[in-house]
Amino acid sequence: MNFNEIKSKLSKYTVGIAGCGGLGSNCAVSLARVGIGKLVIADFDVIEESNLNRQYFFYDQIGKEKVFALKENILKINPNISVEAIKVKLNPEEIIKYYKNCDIIVEAFDKAEMKEMIVETVLQNFPDKYLICGVGLAGYGKNELIKTEKFGKLIIVGDRENESNENNPPLAPRVCAVSNLMANVVLEILLGEEYENKS
Amino acid sequence: MKINLNNRDEILDLELKQITIQQLLDYKKFSFPRLIVRVNDKLVKKENYELTFIKDGDKVDIIHMISGG
Numbered sequence: 001m002n003f004n005e006i007k008s009k010l011s012k013y014t015v016g017i018a019g020c021g022g023l024g025s026n027c028a029v030s031l032a033r034v035g036i037g038k039l040v041i042a043d044f045d046v047i048e049e050s051n052l053n054r055q056y057f058f059y060d061q062i063g064k065e066k067v068f069a070l071k072e073n074i075l076k077i078n079p080n081i082s083v084e085a086i087k088v089k090l091n092p093e094e095i096i097k098y099y100k101n102c103d104i105i106v107e108a109f110d111k112a113e114m115k116e117m118i119v120e121t122v123l124q125n126f127p128d129k130y131l132i133c134g135v136g137l138a139g140y141g142k143n144e145l146i147k148t149e150k151f152g153k154l155i156i157v158g159d160r161e162n163e164s165n166e167n168n169p170p171l172a173p174r175v176c177a178v179s180n181l182m183a184n185v186v187l188e189i190l191l192g193e194e195y196e197n198k199s
Numbered sequence: 200m201k202i203n204l205n206n207r208d209e210i211l212d213l214e215l216k217q218i219t220i221q222q223l224l225d226y227k228k229f230s231f232p233r234l235i236v237r238v239n240d241k242l243v244k245k246e247n248y249e250l251t252f253i254k255d256g257d258k259v260d261i262i263h264m265i266s267g268g
Contacts, residue, residue: 023268110268112233119235119264123242138267149206151260152240164267175268 024108
C-alpha cells in the first residue's frame with residue numbers, strides 16, 4: 001500500500017484515546033499524522049510544566065486544559081481529521097458512552113487503578129473491541145524489555161515492570177516509544193485483514 | 200495440572216484437580232494490588248477470585264497493572 005491508500009483506509013476509522021498525558025498525547029499525534037478519520041480524546045487535567053518532559057504540549061500551553069490543547073495541536077498538524085475532545089474524569093459509564101462507537105480504544109491513563117478500571121469496563125461491555133494498553137514505561141534505557149503481548153483483543157505494550165514513581169519517573173524517550181508502539185498496533189489492526197471489509 | 204498462563208504452558212505442581220484463582224495467585228506468589236484476570240478469555244473480577252475454578256487445560260491471563268503514562 002502506498003501512503004495515499006493507507007490514508008484513505010484509515011480515514012474511515014475512529015480511535016478512542018482515554019487520557020491525554022504522555023501516552024495519549026503522543027499516540028494521538030502519531031495517529032493524526034497518518035490520517036486516522038476521527039479521534040475521541042478525553043482528559044480532566046490541566047497542563048503543568050512538569051508534563052513537558054514527555055507530553056505533546058508546548059511551554060505557552062501551561063495552565064490550559066490538556067484535552068483542548070491536544071485538539072489544538074492535532075489540528076495544527078493535520079486539519080483534515082475530526083477530533084472530539086471531552087473534558088471529563090472518565091468512569092465506566094462515561095467510557096461506555098463516549099467510546100461505544102470507536103473501532104479501537106487506546107488506554108492512556110497514568111494511574112494503575114484507572115488502567116484496571118478501563119480494562120474491566122471494556123472487557124465486560126465491549127468484548128469485541130480491541131483495547132490497547134500501555135503498561136510499564138518509566139525510567140530510561142532498557143529498550144530490550146519493551147514488548148507487545150496479545151491476550152485476545154486486549155493488547156499490552158510496555159515492559160510490564162517499570163512502574164513510575166519519584167525515583168523512576170516517566171520520561172519522553174521511553175514514554176514516546178511505548179505510545180508510538182501502541183499507535184503502531186492500532187495501524188496493524190486497522191490495516192489488517194480483519195478490517196478489510198469493515199467500514 | 201497443566202494450564203496456559205499468560206500465553207505460556209505451565210505445569211502446576213499440585214495434587215488438586217482444580218484450584219481457585221485465589222489459590223493460583225497464592226501459588227504463583229502474585230500479590231500485586233491491581234490485576235486483570237481472564238479465564239478462557241472471560242474477565243473474572245476480584246470478588247470472584249475465591250469462587251472461580253481453574254482446571255486442567257484452561258487458558259489463564261493474569262496481567263499486573265502498574266502506574267505510568
